Amino acid sequence: MTLADTPEPPYVAVIFTSERTAxxxxxxxxxxxxxxxxxxxxxxxxxxxxxAHQDIGITVSYxxxxxxxxxxxxxxxxxxxxxxxRERWYADYRVRVARVQREYSRSSSDFAD
Amino acid sequence: MTLADTPEPPYVAVIFTSERTAxxxxxxxxxxxxxxxxxxxxxxxxxxxxxAHQDIGITVSYxxxxxxxxxxxxxxxxxxxxxxxRERWYADYRVRVARVQREYSRSSSDFAD
Numbered sequence: 508m509t510l511a512d513t514p515e516p517p518y519v520a521v522i523f524t525s526e527r528t529a530x531x532x533x534x535x536x537x538x539x540x541x542x543x544x545x546x547x548x549x550x551x552x553x554x555x556x557x558x559a560h561q562d563i564g565i566t567v568s569y570x571x572x573x574x575x576x577x578x579x580x581x582x583x584x585x586x587x588x589x590x591x592x593r594e595r596w597y598a599d600y601r602v603r604v605a606r607v608q609r610e611y612s613r614s615s616s617d618f619a620d
Numbered sequence: 621m622t623l624a625d626t627p628e629p630p631y632v633a634v635i636f637t638s639e640r641t642a643x644x645x646x647x648x649x650x651x652x653x654x655x656x657x658x659x660x661x662x663x664x665x666x667x668x669x670x671x672a673h674q675d676i677g678i679t680v681s682y683x684x685x686x687x688x689x690x691x692x693x694x695x696x697x698x699x700x701x702x703x704x705x706r707e708r709w710y711a712d713y714r715v716r717v718a719r720v721q722r723e724y725s726r727s728s729s730d731f732a733d
Contacts, residue, residue: 565672
């Protein structure tokens with residue numbers, strides 16, 4: 508997992524944060540997670556993904572526009588993973604859909620403002 | 621660290637993602653990070669924060685509006701931490717400022733759409 512190289516804004520970020528159950532420590536969760544990461548990367552409008560898990564899990568996926576983010580949400584295999592997540596893996600979660608308006612990086616002088 | 625209970629959108633999310641240096645494993649980074657978390661929570665317009673670190677670090681802070689997010693960026697102690705981060709702790713990073721437009725949670729029937 509490295510940082511996503513997204514294009515110039517605007518684009519869409521889907522911020523998924525979760526508290527996982529003990530069941531999420533299992534093999535089936537790891538398999539689903541890897542499969543969804545790979546499947547997302549093949550969707551139209553996919554721009555990148557960043558993910559980390561410690562006390563809570565955070566996955567931010569980046570999309571060209573709202574339509575491509577929504578289309579990914581509705582891909583059948585992803586719907587099945589979401590369903591299983593609600594049933595087994597997530598004690599709690601939030602999904603926030605946001606429009607990225609500005610981006611700074613290490614090399615950006617804007618950040619020093 | 622638990623999930624942030626943010627209000628109804630719209631509000632602002634600042635997505636900070638980083639690749640840390642070996643120096644970030646030290647005590648001074650942990651101290652700075654804890655101090656900034658506490659200081660952020662006392663700023664006007666602060667709505668919450670979610671953070672996890674694994675291969676990469678992800679911290680999402682939530683703000684009432686762009687002005688409160690920008691004001692936090694410019695708080696002197698935070699400026700000093702950012703400067704030290706650029707010098708010592710972050711091999712690479714991205715800061716994305718985004719406007720949250722929709723939010724779903726575990727109890728939200730919208731998510732099943």
